[in-house]
Amino acid sequence: MIQEEDFEHILAKKYMRTELMPHAFCSGCGIGIVERIILMAFEELGEEEWRRTVFVSGIGCSGWTPLYFRSDVAHTLHGRALPFATAVKLARPELNVIVIMGDGDAMAIGGNHLIHAARRNIGLTTIVVTNMVYSLTGGQVAPTTPEGAVTQTTPYGNIEPNFNLIELMKAAGATYLARWTTYHVMQAKNSVKKAIKHKGFSLVEIISQCPTFMGRYVLNKADPRDILQWFKENSVPIGVASSKSPEELKGKIIVGEFLHKPEVLEYTERIRMLKERIGR
Amino acid sequence: MPGGELRLMTGYDALVEGSIIAGCRFFAGYPITPSTEIAERMSSRLPRVGGVFIQMEDELASIMAVIGASWAGLKSMTATSGPGFSLMQEGLGFAVITETPIVVVNVMRGGPSTGLVTLPSQGDVMQARWGSHGDYSVIALAPWSSQEMFNLAIKAFNLSEIYRNPVIVLSDEVVAHIREPVRIPPVEEIEIVERKRPSVPPTDFIPYLPEPGEWVSPMPAFGDGYNVLVESVMHDEFGHRIGMGQPIAERKIKRIYYKIEKNVDKIAMHEERELGDADIAVVSYGSAARSSLKAIKDARGLGIKVGMLRLITLWPFYDKLMEELSERVRAIVVPEMNMGKIVREVERASKGRCKVISVPKVGGVLHSPDEILSAIKFAAR
Numbered sequence: 001m002i003q004e005e006d007f008e009h010i011l012a013k014k015y016m017r018t019e020l021m022p023h024a025f026c027s028g029c030g031i032g033i034v035e036r037i038i039l040m041a042f043e044e045l046g047e048e049e050w051r052r053t054v055f056v057s058g059i060g061c062s063g064w065t066p067l068y069f070r071s072d073v074a075h076t077l078h079g080r081a082l083p084f085a086t087a088v089k090l091a092r093p094e095l096n097v098i099v100i101m102g103d104g105d106a107m108a109i110g111g112n113h114l115i116h117a118a119r120r121n122i123g124l125t126t127i128v129v130t131n132m133v134y135s136l137t138g139g140q141v142a143p144t145t146p147e148g149a150v151t152q153t154t155p156y157g158n159i160e161p162n163f164n165l166i167e168l169m170k171a172a173g174a175t176y177l178a179r180w181t182t183y184h185v186m187q188a189k190n191s192v193k194k195a196i197k198h199k200g201f202s203l204v205e206i207i208s209q210c211p212t213f214m215g216r217y218v219l220n221k222a223d224p225r226d227i228l229q230w231f232k233e234n235s236v237p238i239g240v241a242s243s244k245s246p247e248e249l250k251g252k253i254i255v256g257e258f259l260h261k262p263e264v265l266e267y268t269e270r271i272r273m274l275k276e277r278i279g280r
Numbered sequence: 281m282p283g284g285e286l287r288l289m290t291g292y293d294a295l296v297e298g299s300i301i302a303g304c305r306f307f308a309g310y311p312i313t314p315s316t317e318i319a320e321r322m323s324s325r326l327p328r329v330g331g332v333f334i335q336m337e338d339e340l341a342s343i344m345a346v347i348g349a350s351w352a353g354l355k356s357m358t359a360t361s362g363p364g365f366s367l368m369q370e371g372l373g374f375a376v377i378t379e380t381p382i383v384v385v386n387v388m389r390g391g392p393s394t395g396l397v398t399l400p401s402q403g404d405v406m407q408a409r410w411g412s413h414g415d416y417s418v419i420a421l422a423p424w425s426s427q428e429m430f431n432l433a434i435k436a437f438n439l440s441e442i443y444r445n446p447v448i449v450l451s452d453e454v455v456a457h458i459r460e461p462v463r464i465p466p467v468e469e470i471e472i473v474e475r476k477r478p479s480v481p482p483t484d485f486i487p488y489l490p491e492p493g494e495w496v497s498p499m500p501a502f503g504d505g506y507n508v509l510v511e512s513v514m515h516d517e518f519g520h521r522i523g524m525g526q527p528i529a530e531r532k533i534k535r536i537y538y539k540i541e542k543n544v545d546k547i548a549m550h551e552e553r554e555l556g557d558a559d560i561a562v563v564s565y566g567s568a569a570r571s572s573l574k575a576i577k578d579a580r581g582l583g584i585k586v587g588m589l590r591l592i593t594l595w596p597f598y599d600k601l602m603e604e605l606s607e608r609v610r611a612i613v614v615p616e617m618n619m620g621k622i623v624r625e626v627e628r629a630s631k632g633r634c635k636v637i638s639v640p641k642v643g644g645v646l647h648s649p650d651e652i653l654s655a656i657k658f659a660a661r
Contacts, residue, residue: 020520054502056348059512067509067521072502074351074510075521076344077374083308083341087348087356088502090332091306095352095503116337275327 011039015050016068024064028224030182030208031065034129037185037206038098039069041192049196053096056085058110060136061210062102062129079110082117085124093268096125096196103130107143107163118172121200122267127192128165128203131210132218139213146251151217165205166258176202177259181231182209184255191257199266207231207253284466291429291456292317295385295449296325297464298433299357302472304383305331306356308345310338310364313397314453315387318359339364343371346382350375351510353501355437355475359385363394365404366411372446373412376536378510379488379496381440381475383433385449387456390644399644400453402566402617408448409595415533417540419547420448420595422565426460432592438473439547443539444496450594452617454567454646475499482506488532489517495539541596548598554580555587560659561609563602563626565591568615568647575615575652584660586613594622599629606630611659615639615652635659 012018016039025031042050055066059078066073076084081099089097106114106128117124133151134140140153143163150157166177176198178191188206195202209215209227221227231253238256241249289297296318307322309315319335326333332349336342342358349356360368365386375382388404390396408420419439421432432449440447476498478485487508490497500506509519514529522528540547554576555561564572569590579586589605591598602625606612611634614623620638627636639655641647 051505052503067511070507072506072508072510074348074378075512076347076510077370077512080340080344080371080374083336083344084348086334086336086341087306087308087345088352090334090345091349091352091354092501092503112337113341116341271327271332275330278327280328280330 011036011043015039015042015070017070020068023068025061026210026212028209028211029061030131030210031061031129033182033185034127034206034208035065035068037188037192038127040189041196045193045196049096052094053098054088055098055100056081056088057100058102058105060102060105060134062100063105065100065129066098079105079108079113081105082110082113082124082126086117086120086122089122089124089268090271093123097123098196099124099126101126101128103128103132103144103165104134104142107165115168115172118169118174118201118203120267121173121175121264123199124201125192125195125198126201126203128205130165130205130207131214133210133214135210135213139217145218149218165203169203170259173201174203174259175200175261175264178257179205179207179253180255181207181235181253183228183231183235187255194257194260198260198262199269200261200264285464286461287464288459289426289430289462290317290459291423291426291451293321294426294430294462295433295451296321298430299383299437300325300329301467301470302434302437303355303474304357304437305329306346306349306354307331307333307358308336308342308349308356309358309360310336310342312361312364314389314456315359315361315364315385317456318385318387339367340371343368343384344374347371347375347378347380350380350382351502351508355381355441357383357385359387361387361389362391362404365407369407369411372418373414373416374512375446376412376416376418377512377514379444379499379536380446381444381499382446383436383440383449384446385451388450388452390642396644398453400567400617400646401642401644402452402568402621405450405594405616405618405621408450415537417537418446418448418595419443419540419593420450421549421592422450422594423455423592424566424569424590425455426458426462428592429455430462430464434470434472438471441473441475443543444499445536445540450566452566454570478506486517487519488515495535495543544596544598547593547596548601549592550598550601551590551592553588553590555589558585558587559610560584560586560613560656561605561611562586562588562613562615562652562656563591563605563622564588564615565594565622566617568617568641571647571649572615572652574649575656578649578653579656584656586656586660591622597625597629602626602629603631606633609634611635611637613637613639613652613655613659615641615647615655617641617646
């Protein structure tokens with residue numbers, strides 16, 4: 001185990017395309033923390049796991065996340081990372097295929113693919129970076145924007161209820177589900193590790209700060225430290241949440257590991273069995 | 281399927297068998313009439329040859345899956361019809377900018393929109409060329425028989441691997457549903473092109489920089505250790521996003537455009553019939569060429585010197601061929617099952633050197649040979 005204070009330096013040198021640095025992200029953006037969470041997970045999983053990993057992403061700030069990783073990376077189209085990744089897994093089941101999406105990418109334009117990837121229980125590790133707003137396009141409403149929030153496209157306040165990604169994925173058939181915030185670095189790292197090792201469809205939602213747009217339109221906080229503090233104060237672990245009423249949980253972020261069903265058959269296993277059955 | 285045999289096959293069957301012989305091992309699709317039989321036969325055949333078939337949730341997913349499978353090292357294909365082809369256009373552009381070999385079959389049906397669900401058309405000719413946004417080029421092939429569905433399936437895979445570009449097979453409902461004898465050649469007679477893989481170690485490999493004199497660079501697969509960036513955003517030779525890098529963007533766009541357009545001599549295929557002494561030419565493709573052939577025979581019976589130029593490659597359009605033809609004949613008759621699309625290209629390339637007569641046919645039926653004969657007679661006046 002390497003020392004905490006060396007993480008950034010060592011992880012960057014080992015895993016990142018340092019020639020592309022500095023990042024294109026706004027200062028204070030949570031994606032740096034998300035990258036760190038992923039790289040810490042791999043540092044513990046070992047080099048062999050890293051070498052057989054492909055990253056696939058969509059469009060938006062979160063879609064840029066893996067571009068800095070020295071690995072096979074596909075930066076695809078808005079909403080379409082999952083079908084691309086599905087095919088990579090089908091063609092090369094031995095590879096770790098990690099899909100990184102923003103909340104708009106995953107739940108709005110790519111919502112249908114998300115449901116069906118979960119339903120198939122295909123062995124993809126999906127990391128959804130939720131910042132409750134469309135950021136790359138300048139602060140429009142997202143499927144995760146809280147009701148009432150004033151954004152660039154909800155000047156009179158958002159009238160739509162928002163998605164609960166974990167509940168959606170439970171219903172669709174995902175077999176590993178966790179949610180953390182960028183405040184919960186170690187917990188999120190452990191979940192990402194577990195998700196990568198999980199055979200079926202896994203999803204880790206990481207609620208992340210966007211000081212530039214989420215700060216302006218959703219939380220009314222411009223300092224990333226204030227947003228992280230807000231995450232800390234408004235997060236409720238799943239164990240605690242189960243004894244609370246819906247009123248008490250209103251506006252809170254429930255965090256933790258929600259589901260782990262390792263026994264469900266993974267999709268490429270089903271394909272292998274089908275081929276055996278027909279004599280291939 | 282053993283070689284050297286003559287088999288009675290539908291266009292679909294022939295296309296699927298040709299694809300499998302060409303090395304296709306991945307098919308992703310979404311059912312849509314009249315292309316569905318391709319997915320159905322693929323679902324039965326691919327698992328038996330070690331490949332993967334998957335029915336995706338929609339066409340947007342299908343084309344993305346096909347691109348993903350190609351980067352994972354498999355020759356891959358999807359098939360669709362009109363509205364599905366419209367949905368695939370963004371993905372087609374993605375394949376173009378990432379220089380991914382894929383084959384897309386469009387069994388054309390009448391449009392616009394849901395249109396004429398099971399009836400033939402050649403209405404998507406321009407969409408095949410210009411459907412996605414931005415500047416790019418594609419290869420599109422138009423078979424007219426079951427035999428050609430077989431032959432061009434193989435050709436499509438070969439061309440897509442050579443140029444690292446999507447290749448579109450523009451079939452139509454008639455050609456796909458027709459049942460005809462197909463000769464399956466012995467394996468050794470079939471030319472199959474395999475993807476060029478990098479020969480240098482990963483540290484020396486530049487994924488989008490062709491060798492001098494080459495148009496495309498070799499293509500590694502995911503998991504080979506090359507750490508490739510498959511980048512939809514405008515990128516440099518390393519795959520790095522360039523932001524506002526105008527000279528790099530210009531270089532990339534021109535290369536992906538010209539790698540097809542400058543090689544038209546090598547890509548373009550056509551067939552000539554009775555053109556030797558002809559002073560009138562019928563230029564046609566796909567099933568409209570079948571009616572044209574009968575009309576030409578009838579016209580010859582009436583003493584009219586007419587011949588046929590059947591386009592097999594629609595895109596890139598072979599201007600030089602059309603220029604030469606327009607110098608030799610008085611008139612060119614262009615029957616197509618649309619309101620007149622390739623006729624625009626014929627007019628453009630013939631530059632007023634001869635008369636060009638469009639014979640449109642819409643509504644979901646083939647031209648009757650008489651309709652084309654009338655146009656030939658008109659041209660002969």
